[in-house]
Amino acid sequence: MKVRIKEVAVAAGVSAATVSKVLSGRADYPVHAQTAERVRRVARDLGYVPDVAARHLRTRQTGQLGVVLEAVGPSEPDSLLGGLSVSHAVRRTFDGAIMAGLSEAARELCVPALVVYPGGDLDVRTFLDGRVDGLLVSCDPLRGHGLLSGLTHAPVPVVALWTQRAPAGIGVVDVDHTHGTGIAVRHLLALGHERIAFYGGGAGSGVEHFARREAGYRQALEHAGLMPLPAIHDGGRLLQAIHDGVTAVCAETDLGAAAAFHAMHRAGLHVPTDVSLVGFDDIQGAEYIAGGLTTVYQPAAEMAAAGVRALVASLDGKAPRTTLLKPRLIERHSTAALGVPRR
Amino acid sequence: MKVRIKEVAVAAGVSAATVSKVLSGRADYPVHAQTAERVRRVARDLGYVPDVAARHLRTRQTGQLGVVLEAVGPSEPDSLLGGLSVSHAVRRTFDGAIMAGLSEAARELCVPALVVYPGGDLDVRTFLDGRVDGLLVSCDPLRGHGLLSGLTHAPVPVVALWTQRAPAGIGVVDVDHTHGTGIAVRHLLALGHERIAFYGGGAGSGVEHFARREAGYRQALEHAGLMPLPAIHDGGRLLQAIHDGVTAVCAETDLGAAAAFHAMHRAGLHVPTDVSLVGFDDIQGAEYIAGGLTTVYQPAAEMAAAGVRALVASLDGKAPRTTLLKPRLIERHSTAALGVPRR
DNA sequence: CTGTTAGCGCATTCAA
DNA sequence: TTGAATGCGCTAACAG
Numbered sequence: 001m002k003v004r005i006k007e008v009a010v011a012a013g014v015s016a017a018t019v020s021k022v023l024s025g026r027a028d029y030p031v032h033a034q035t036a037e038r039v040r041r042v043a044r045d046l047g048y049v050p051d052v053a054a055r056h057l058r059t060r061q062t063g064q065l066g067v068v069l070e071a072v073g074p075s076e077p078d079s080l081l082g083g084l085s086v087s088h089a090v091r092r093t094f095d096g097a098i099m100a101g102l103s104e105a106a107r108e109l110c111v112p113a114l115v116v117y118p119g120g121d122l123d124v125r126t127f128l129d130g131r132v133d134g135l136l137v138s139c140d141p142l143r144g145h146g147l148l149s150g151l152t153h154a155p156v157p158v159v160a161l162w163t164q165r166a167p168a169g170i171g172v173v174d175v176d177h178t179h180g181t182g183i184a185v186r187h188l189l190a191l192g193h194e195r196i197a198f199y200g201g202g203a204g205s206g207v208e209h210f211a212r213r214e215a216g217y218r219q220a221l222e223h224a225g226l227m228p229l230p231a232i233h234d235g236g237r238l239l240q241a242i243h244d245g246v247t248a249v250c251a252e253t254d255l256g257a258a259a260a261f262h263a264m265h266r267a268g269l270h271v272p273t274d275v276s277l278v279g280f281d282d283i284q285g286a287e288y289i290a291g292g293l294t295t296v297y298q299p300a301a302e303m304a305a306a307g308v309r310a311l312v313a314s315l316d317g318k319a320p321r322t323t324l325l326k327p328r329l330i331e332r333h334s335t336a337a338l339g340v341p342r343r
Numbered sequence: 344m345k346v347r348i349k350e351v352a353v354a355a356g357v358s359a360a361t362v363s364k365v366l367s368g369r370a371d372y373p374v375h376a377q378t379a380e381r382v383r384r385v386a387r388d389l390g391y392v393p394d395v396a397a398r399h400l401r402t403r404q405t406g407q408l409g410v411v412l413e414a415v416g417p418s419e420p421d422s423l424l425g426g427l428s429v430s431h432a433v434r435r436t437f438d439g440a441i442m443a444g445l446s447e448a449a450r451e452l453c454v455p456a457l458v459v460y461p462g463g464d465l466d467v468r469t470f471l472d473g474r475v476d477g478l479l480v481s482c483d484p485l486r487g488h489g490l491l492s493g494l495t496h497a498p499v500p501v502v503a504l505w506t507q508r509a510p511a512g513i514g515v516v517d518v519d520h521t522h523g524t525g526i527a528v529r530h531l532l533a534l535g536h537e538r539i540a541f542y543g544g545g546a547g548s549g550v551e552h553f554a555r556r557e558a559g560y561r562q563a564l565e566h567a568g569l570m571p572l573p574a575i576h577d578g579g580r581l582l583q584a585i586h587d588g589v590t591a592v593c594a595e596t597d598l599g600a601a602a603a604f605h606a607m608h609r610a611g612l613h614v615p616t617d618v619s620l621v622g623f624d625d626i627q628g629a630e631y632i633a634g635g636l637t638t639v640y641q642p643a644a645e646m647a648a649a650g651v652r653a654l655v656a657s658l659d660g661k662a663p664r665t666t667l668l669k670p671r672l673i674e675r676h677s678t679a680a681l682g683v684p685r686r
Numbered sequence: 687c688t689g690t691t692a693g694c695g696c697a698t699t700c701a702a
Numbered sequence: 703t704t705g706a707a708t709g710c711g712c713t714a715a716c717a718g
Contacts, residue, residue, distance in 0.1 A: 005697095015705045018704060024697075035704085049471070050695085052474050053405070054697090057396040057397050059696085059697070099438055102461075104461075107461045107462055112465065112469075116446065116458075126455075130394045130711095285627050285629070287628070358688070375688085397694090401712050
């Protein structure tokens with residue numbers, strides 16, 4: 001059925017060892033150019049594909065990278081504003097981008113395959129049974145990441161995505177959230193706003209990303225000589241703050257921005273005429289929130305690609321590093337210069 | 344470094360073969376219960392994990408399923424209404440759901456891993472080098488799927504997702520698009536609409552899904568004794584049709600619905616007061632389109648899960664089948680009873 | 687019930 | 703420059 005190396009050898013009039021040397025692609029084997037050419041032709045004609053299992057067993061490496069999508073979860077259709085469905089909505093937005101970024105980088109770096117761990121009862125460490133040469137863990141930003149702690153002494157390099165709190169020895173790639181809210185705040189400052197609120201749980205939420213986003217908000221305002229307000233995570237209080245003079249709202253997430261918009265809308269406030277609103281995430285559908293939400297885009301695909309590159313670097317013996325990717329502002333229609341309403 | 348079967352055998356006072364028999368999990372090997380228990384304990388204590396490469400070489404199977412995500416592509420931030428970005432937007436919406444569905448089914452069926460082919464120069468058939476026991480191909484609905492034709496005589500079972508035009512021998516799982524637009528049309532009929540337009544390229548687009556969706560529209564209307572209109576794929580003509588008496592629009596996709604909404608909005612038409620609008624896809628953000636788009640939800644995750652199950656069935660020797668999943672209507676706010684405007 | 691033997695298909699010595 | 707021998711770690715067949 002399947003062609004084996006021995007058959008190629010016979011057909012080419014050489015030994016299996018020679019075929020192996022030719023097809024390994026390594027230049028440091030001394031093979032006559034003419035012989036090599038003949039072997040290659042025969043192998044192609046016969047449709048020979050080296051058996052990976054045997055190759056893996058012999059070389060002790062697969063070239064494959066493992067991917068743990070901690071964020072992949074159920075995906076029923078759910079309301080974006082339902083509160084509980086927040087993580088699903090965000091997951092659905094980013095998982096595609098993550099897979100795309102991974103695939104792209106894998107293609108570039110000639111990684112033959114990505115092995116995705118389906119989760120479940122199986123211990124992640126069981127996943128380190130020679131199946132992959134390195135492991136990429138896409139952490140769930142909203143949960144802790146207990147997975148990583150079990151991976152400190154993994155037999156292969158490990159890189160974590162979407163966290164900056166990985167144990168020693170584990171590489172890290174994350175979006176620079178602090179910088180992200182900084183961009184948002186500076187955008188609002190440039191539009192003349194000075195009383196800017198942060199809408200979301202922030203540090204109090206216990207979520208690493210949200211704490212960083214709030215910190216970025218505070219730092220940017222303080223750097224401008226202005227006084228940050230305590231984080232607001234309640235529609236009523238937000239309206240109160242606007243009543244008290246807040247002219248711009250920096251939301252922790254796009255979904256938060258959507259909720260804020262609804263609260264403001266119901267109170268008869270118009271965005272951006274009465275209040276400017278900036279989100280964070282650039283989720284799918286952000287262009288439909290608040291008439292087109294100005295928000296901070298997270299380069300999820302780039303992050304995933306950077307993760308693959310970091311992992312491949314580790315495979316080459318490089319020490320694990322921390323890489324932070326700069327998000328960028330997507331300007332749409334939910335912000336306006338203070339006192340100069342659009343439309 | 345790593346514990347091997349021999350060491351477990353010595354520590355447990357048995358032979359390697361016995362350890363293998365115990366840990367294979369197969370009940371048809373006669374092993375003394377007491378011995379088995381001891382072996383299991385020793386293996387656990389030693390942290391023994393069977394080497395997959397060796398196991399694969401010996402058993403000639405991996406338990407792993409291959410996944411080709413033809414739809415995974417670049418994922419820059421792009422406007423949902425930019426025309427060219429349509430496929431990206433849809434991809435981003437569904438890839439996460441697909442991965443989630445695959446993972447979930449894999450978990451259930453104890454498939455230890457999904458091997459994702461990153462694409463690129465590598466021939467897909469190179470992917471069939473013993474790496475996986477079966478192949479799942481998620482076709483790009485907007486492109487052809489040349490991949491499948493190269494997979495007719497694959498050495499492992501193949502199941503195609505998101506097409507019904509696979510070559511013989513390849514299993515198929517798709518959403519029932521015809522049924523989908525049927526649901527949408529019947530929803531509009533129930534609301535009293537009789538002059539319903541189909542907005543999109545339909546059969547003329549050359550896209551399999553779109554042709555089916557238009558067919559569903561036609562069939563549903565004809566079944567009700569009404570006259571379907573030719574597909575409209577131009578804002579101006581759509582407005583003309585509405586002017587001529589059309590009271591409801593069945594859009595080929597949610598993005599098409601968004602475009603239709605914009606055209607109608609600019610013309611001063613209100614949805615759903617003046618016109619009812621139904622989409623198709625339930626993409627992320629659909630709740631923000633047209634004030635909450637009523638649309639046809641595609642069970643992408645279920646489809647992926649069904650694909651995994653079909654593949655596992657094929658592994659068990661079952662003949663390849665065609666499975667069609669019923670989409671369902673998500674009622675939001677873009678449709679209303681004829682002559683009885685909401686709000 | 688358990689152990690011994692013999693490969694799975696390939697890449698790597700080493701000798702020729 | 704090439705080929706024969708060897709074994710990666712495991713499991714299947716067989717013998718005990």
